[in-house]
């Protein structure tokens with residue numbers, strides 16, 4: 343046996359494999375060449391008759407040939423298996439995992455549907471805002487102490503990552519005449535360190551309803567009934583709403599909004615920290631100075647506004663203990679909410 347004879351055998355073998363059709367042909371070539379009694383094992387056994395100094399070259403060539411043949415046979419076997427599967431029309435189809443809607447997207451979509459039934463449309467605004475929309479028009483003058491909490495992420499003098507969705511109120515009023523009835527879901531940014539309940543980047547849903555006076559006065563009672571409806575639709579029957587006095591620069595009067603705890607039905611549990619109530623939003627009657635800033639006559643309009651934290655709603659609705667889980671994209675967590 344010479345190296346060139348070996349090369350001829352190798353070439354013929356690979357040609358036969360390349361030309362094989364169907365799994366039976368592939369199997370018989372496997373037996374013929376690499377099977378226990380096949381040609382290649384026989385040649386390996388015959389190596390003992392090759393002169394000692396030529397053995398390494400022969401050994402190397404045969405091993406390479408065997409690897410190539412096995413690889414070619416495996417590829418052929420795979421493709422002929424696929425062909426026979428494709429030909430079998432009675433087999434079940436391939437299954438694709440569709441994934442699930444992210445809890446934050448779900449809360450936003452459900453909120454849009456709930457407020458949609460009450461006549462609210464969805465308005466959008468940019469995440470990069472100017473000073474006027476994010477602060478000044480919302481009755482927060484430059485250097486006001488309440489800016490400290492959110493005074494960050496500036497891009498030059500007059501552009502920042504919005505600290506709340508409230509600037510979309512300003513855009514909605516400047517772009518429309520009353521009545522204005524919108525919700526504005528979106529991403530917001532804060533000067534916050536991240537822990538189980540805080541994130542420097544989170545989501546809010548703003549709401550605004552403004553109508554004309556004297557025909558259509560808007561009251562705090564209207565606000566309460568709308569939020570009570572939202573609470574029941576979002577969290578389930580029996581969930582009620584309570585207002586606590588608070589301060590926001592852009593509403594007067596201002597309130598913080600609590601939902602009664604949907605887990606313990608108000609009796610007190612770990613979720614509501616034994617209080618029976620969970621804080622979910624800020625709200626109030628639009629301050630006349632905000633109307634002035636957007637060019638509305640405060641004697642001819644009245645309205646309410648509110649702002650929810652989307653993460654907060656998702657965490658209490660789905661029992662999520664750590665806000666960071668919402669951003670980690672871990673399918674073991676997300677798929678549980680399917």
Ligand code: DAH
Pocket residue numbers: 505506507508548549590592593623624625626647648649650
């Ligand atoms: N923008 C407020 C915040 O981020 C939330 C808020 C409070 C929005 C009262 C409102 C409102 O529209 O009327 O803390």
